[in-house]
Amino acid sequence: MVLVDFGAAKHATVTALAKTGTTIGSAAYAAPEQTFGRAVFASDLYSLGVTCIHLLTNIEPFDLYEPLESSFAWRDYLVNNPVSEELGCILDKMIQSSIKLRYQSAEEVLQDLGKSRGVREKKGGEINKQKRRLGDTETRRIEIPTTNISLITTFNKHADAVYAVAFSPNGKTLASGSGDKTIKLWELSTEWEIGTFGGSWFSGHAQTVRSIAFSPTGKTLASGSEDKTIKLWNVRTLEKFRTIKGHANSVNTIAFSPDGKTLASGSGDKTIKLWQVSTGKEQQSLEHLFDVFSVAFSPNGTILASGSWDYIIRLWDVRTGQQICTFDKHLFDVFSVAFSPDGKILASGSEENTIKLWDITSLGKEGNREQGIGNREQKTLTGHTNSVNAVVFSPNGQILASGSKDKTIHLWDVSTGELLYHWQAHSDSVLDLAISPDGQTLASGSADGTVKIWQLK
Structure with missing residues (x-):
């Protein structure tokens, strides 16, 4: 006592x-x-x-x-x-x-x-599973990872924090961007390093690589850096073929449109820029009040979502560049945004340790855009004990994965908001996540300088 x-x-x-x-x-x-x-x-x-x-x-x-x-x-x-x-x-x-x-x-x-x-911790396992009790009602069955989630391999050849990870469209390779100014390409079947983009000072980035993205065809890799530039790389030859300049501060986030014709970038200069991939020319410039940390295209490519240091999520009409509406329920910086595969839900991760799910179904109706209808918080997911740096949906849209400064990865049931699994994945902050196109593999990049590959099924 x-x-x-x-x-x-x-x-x-x-x-x-x-x-x-x-x-x-x-x-x-x-x-x-x-x-x-x-x-x-x-x-x-x-x-x-x-x-x-x-x-x-x-x-x-x-x-x-x-x-x-x-x-x-x-x-x-x-x-x-x-x-x-x-x-x-x-x-x-x-x-x-x-x-x-x-x-x-x-x-x-x-x-x-x-x-x-x-709730019981699974002794001898790597993951804690949170179980619901529904009295005499059977738990709803959902296609989720089993308790045999396991670490497949760890890539540790970066010399600094890994800020970005991305799977190729065919799921066979993984790219990682780092504070060591390089992007590495990994072959998942052999666990070998295929090569390094930007290995020399005259072709690579001059500062930290903050974001990377594969084009829909998988032939091009884009990278955004604290050196204020975006570089486009030929994945087959590992050679740079274009440098895009226009931002006045760090390029924190980039994303290809679904058709691969447009590249969006968000920067510490408070702007989002839309670029024509074929020419590298700026098409539009959109503004936040403070630094932009994350951008994401809707699956049909008509809407762009952005998260910022101003605590606000903004939705933009890609064709006109007009702001559709804002989501302002977060209390701190919004570090990550992601659309569900069906485009009906937007997930956002914030410095306040939470994830919010937003219902944006009514935004598909042109008549509702001007009024900002659809600005409705559907769920708030709590469980992380520090900033949520990354959110990503599984290909079937049933699972949301989140990575945090608390060193953990959480898996959530999107329909119920239930925490399904969580585990300490790294020895330092989880900075980025990616799920393979088949939904069977999860990649995580961390401030501890490693990339880890997890088997989900």
């Missing part, structure tokens, strides 16, 4: 809640808003969460706090008191600095604790 002086318990009255400027309790356990004398009900949940991680680690809260990350690194000190991933996620949500990201009531905490009952 452990006796803890909570130090801040008192009856909350309407009068007390209306007052500001009073702080009670120990500073190490107090929520950030209490520092300014603005305690709310969620403040007590923060204090309770901090108390829990203190008891689990036997380390003072101030010593667990990482100022640069604005979070508690309590998991690193769980020597004799391991906790389940589910309980860990609950505690992480209790101690969020932002009130909006924290539990708002004890009932919410109890509800999630109830959901975690019956």
